[in-house]
Amino acid sequence: MLSYGEGGEFVVISFENVSKKYRDGTVAVDGIDFTVNKGEFFVLIGPSGSGKTTTLKMMNRLIPISDGTIYIDGKKISEYNIHELRWNIGYVLQQIALFPHMTIEENIAIVPELKQWNKGKIHERVTELLDMVGLDPDVFRTRKPSELSGGEQQRVGVVRALAADPDIILMDEPFSALDPISRDKLQEDIIHLQKTIKKTIVFVTHDMKEAIKLADRICLMNEGKIVQLGTPNEIISNPNTDFVKDFVGDTSTFGSQFNLEALMESIDTEDSKLEQIPTISISATLEEVVKQLSQHDQLAVDKNGKSIGVIDRKMLIDYFSSQLVEGEDRHV
Known part of the structure; x- marks a missing residue:
């Protein structure tokens, strides 16, 4: 069953009363509801332990749900073949974990090869993606990860997630380990990239400045619950609790x-x-x-x-x- 948002947007991801509870009694996520629209840049933010990364990882079943339901394209995630689900969701981590013994082209080609693309198509896709993030394919495709800077490796991590042309990209604090200059440049790159490829991106960060810069909407979490969800301007201009005010800073003026x-x-x-x-x-x-x-x-x-x-x-x-x-x- 396909669903639409209030403005008529197609809803790609939907959480309905979703919780994650561990055997020791810890409640990481506590009965949350939200939707992510097609082509939206949706940011999950909150302090450490707020549940934001757990929420992200439940989307591609890296962490199982305890209660509630998550839908992707109107279908319960439990009804997808798990390999099919993950192949169709790009995933970018803080520690990009490129395979050190493989070339950049081989790293990017992993999922297309699993999906049995032919070599010519893979070669063209790698060329297109490296061009897209400003890495000369003739220079970088044969290099090993150790020959790249941290920012260059992170760019490869982003395009590796895009390699098989997934509709959804999950990004878990992908820029937080970088120096401020590289981080700012990659933020600009992802803004430009999103305008070009128009993917649905769910992005986790603990940095409010980064969230404001990137997000169409921000979902602020604390202690496993959603405390406010809205556009950057709505959250800055109208924080609805003292926690939000403290997290965002004094925005009264x-x-x-x-x-x-x-x-x-x-x-x-x-x-x-x-x-x-x-x-x-x-x-x-x-x-x-x-x-x-x-x-x-x-x-x-x-x-x-x-x-x-x-x-x-x-x-x-x-x-x-x-x-x-x-x-x-x-x-x-």
């Missing part, structure tokens, strides 16, 4: 302090490129800017009928990050 003119990059009003960019008023609220930048990469800022600057998603994320850091500092 986000809207009142927002100044688009101070945030934008000033530009030459004669720049012809501005004609192709959607515009937003200099007096726009934070909520209006967030809504527009969720649909466009860049906006021209209009003042008295003239474009005086531009703002893009990265500038907005930097603003959110600075506000979150200030909130963290106030809680120290």
Whole structure:
């Protein structure tokens, strides 16, 4: 039975009263309900022990469910052949675990070979994927993992999960072990990649800045329960419990302090490129800017009928990050 979200979106993943309880009495996940829409970037976030990774691993049956039901494409996950289920769900870990004795091409080709793709098709797919993440296929396909940097290995891990063209990608804190520069670059890469491939991505992180940067919707968990689920702007602007306020930081002044003119990059009003960019008023609220930048990469800022600057998603994320850091500092 196929299902649809409130906005008419096709629901790919559905949790109905799902729990995970261990024999020692520990409740890792406690009766949670949520849906993930087709093509959505859905982020699970929370402190250590909140249940987010357990929730992710139940989707591909790495961890069995104790109670409730998970559906994928309207079918109970228990009704899938487990190998078929996992072949059709890409999985990216924090520790990417490339096979050290195999070349990069051989690492990427594992699932296509299990699915008995022919060698020509696999070769073409590896070329396409390496190109997609900016790794020259002629240079990287024959290299071993030890010859790659941490960021390059993580890129290979991402495309390995995409190799057999799965509809769903699960990502468990894939960038948390990287240095800040590599992490920021890979976050930008995954944003660009998602716009290109439009997969359904479920992403686990403990970093609120990362969640805000990547997510269409954020599911904040604590002690095995969902404490708030919504868009980044909804969670930042309207935290519904003290726990959410503390986790996100003090956001009570986000809207009142927002100044688009101070945030934008000033530009030459004669720049012809501005004609192709959607515009937003200099007096726009934070909520209006967030809504527009969720649909466009860049906006021209209009003042008295003239474009005086531009703002893009990265500038907005930097603003959110600075506000979150200030909130963290106030809680120290």
